[in-house]
Structure formats: structure tokens, C-alpha cells
Amino acid sequence: MGILEIKDITLRFGGVTALNQVTYEVKEGEIFSLIGPNGAGKTSMLNCISGLYRPTSGAICYKGEDITQLKPHKRAGMGIARAFQNIELFPHLSVLDNLMLGRHARMKTGLLSGGFYWGKAQKEEIEHREKVEEVIDFLEIEDIRNTPVGRLSYGLQKRVEVGRALALEPELLLLDEPMAGMNSEEKEDMARYIIDIHAEKQTTIILIEHDMRVVMDLSDHIAVLDFGKLIGYGTPNEIQNNQQVINAYLGEDEEQVG
Numbered sequence: 001m002g003i004l005e006i007k008d009i010t011l012r013f014g015g016v017t018a019l020n021q022v023t024y025e026v027k028e029g030e031i032f033s034l035i036g037p038n039g040a041g042k043t044s045m046l047n048c049i050s051g052l053y054r055p056t057s058g059a060i061c062y063k064g065e066d067i068t069q070l071k072p073h074k075r076a077g078m079g080i081a082r083a084f085q086n087i088e089l090f091p092h093l094s095v096l097d098n099l100m101l102g103r104h105a106r107m108k109t110g111l112l113s114g115g116f117y118w119g120k121a122q123k124e125e126i127e128h129r130e131k132v133e134e135v136i137d138f139l140e141i142e143d144i145r146n147t148p149v150g151r152l153s154y155g156l157q158k159r160v161e162v163g164r165a166l167a168l169e170p171e172l173l174l175l176d177e178p179m180a181g182m183n184s185e186e187k188e189d190m191a192r193y194i195i196d197i198h199a200e201k202q203t204t205i206i207l208i209e210h211d212m213r214v215v216m217d218l219s220d221h222i223a224v225l226d227f228g229k230l231i232g233y234g235t236p237n238e239i240q241n242n243q244q245v246i247n248a249y250l251g252e253d254e255e256q257v258g
């Protein structure tokens, strides 16, 4: 049984079928990539997994539990964290504060109850800060910890966006095009962080990425979507030799694959 089971998911928006009877599973501890042409349904699939979208039909099971009807914050509390394609940080807040907010779903003492149970809240706050400091060390962003996020370069903002998701200590990390818009040096750094997150924390990772070199190097398994349908599933080697996938997607940027 996989850590995540996608069972016959269909998602419709009016006349548009964004996902059409998609079934696959993600194994615990693997790096799993979702690929496919623009508009194929990749982000919609992540939205269904994180709870932002409710599928029209089908079910999503996480660690054997049906989470299809659960709200996003419940799923976050269960260890599912998401880094967004379009950065979802608070630009006026510091890196540290953004990461603390990212940890919110793990916090037991709310802001209000904190006032009543000051001792407990303070202890919890210290623990959360320690976890966030670990993320800051891990992503090598110590020197910008107090900088408002809006003042950082795009590449650094993308790194902080991943940090915000990591602050949750996820068991399942959803990364939506974490390298989009980056220069080659920043991309290399991001690939290294993804490999390190996976190796050091055994985090299961679902990655959406258009750079096929990155996808083929990093992934244990790949699922290919086209017009909302799953047209391929397998190891990088199987996917590169899948004629339907080559016709629909890989053929168009073959030079990136080798």
C-alpha cells in the first residue's frame, strides 16, 4: 500500500474536465514526479491532494485513511505540506516569521489560548522556533532570516517557499515547479536541497517540474498527465521509452531528456 492512493479521481469545472478518472499510488519515501503539457491537470491534482479542490468523484487515501473530504488545514496537520508554484509568502514579514506561520498547523496552543496558558504557550513557541531554526540552517538562509521576504531575489523567495512547507515537518511534501524561473545555479541548488530533504528526512516528495533532466535524475516513479488523463506511469527509464508519452509530451523537448 502506498502512502498516498489516488483512486479514480475526476475533477470538473463546468465543461472542463481537468482530471479524468486518474488512478495511481505514491510509495512511502519516494520522489514521485507529475509531468505533462501545460493545462494537463498537474496543479489541479496537487490541489486535490492538499485539499484546495474537492474532486467531483473518486477518493484520495493518505496512510490508509480516506482524506477526500478533509479541509486543507486538517491535511496539513496530518503531515501534508505544499510549496506553491506562485509563491504564497507574506512579503512584508521576515523569512523567520513566514516560516513560523508555515508551522501553524503543528501548533497546539492557538494565539488566544496562549494568553491563558502563558507558560505552556511559551514552551511550545520555543520548540517551534527550534524546528524553524533547523529549516533555516538546512536551507542555508541564516543571513536573510530577518529580511522581509518581498526584498529577496525570486530564487531566494522560491527557497523560502519550500522552507515554509518544510517548517511543517511534512511526511508528504508537494512541490509545484520549485525551480520555475530560476537560473541554472539556483536550479542546481534546489535539486540538491530536494535530494537532501529526501535523504535526511525520508520525506515522500511529489514534484511537478518541466525540466526533464531534473525529473529523470531525481524521480523513483513518474506519472504523466495529458488532457486530465493518466497516459503513463513508471520508472524514468520506462517513461522515456513509452511511445504514448513521447508523442504527447517528451517529443516536444527531446533535447532536454538525454
Ligand SMILES: Nc1ncnc2c1ncn2[C@@H]1O[C@H](COP(=O)(O)OP(=O)(O)OP(=O)(O)O)[C@@H](O)[C@H]1O
Pocket: 013, 016, 017, 018, 036, 037, 038, 039, 040, 041, 042, 043, 044, 045
Ligand atoms: N479553478 C479553476 N477553474 C476553472 N478551470 C480550472 C481551474 N483550475 C484549473 N482549471 C483548468 O483545468 C485544466 C488543468 O489545469 P492545471 O492548472 O491543473 O494544469 P497544469 O498541468 O498544472 O498546467 P501548467 O503546467 O500550465 O501549470 C486547465 O484547462 C485549466 O484551465
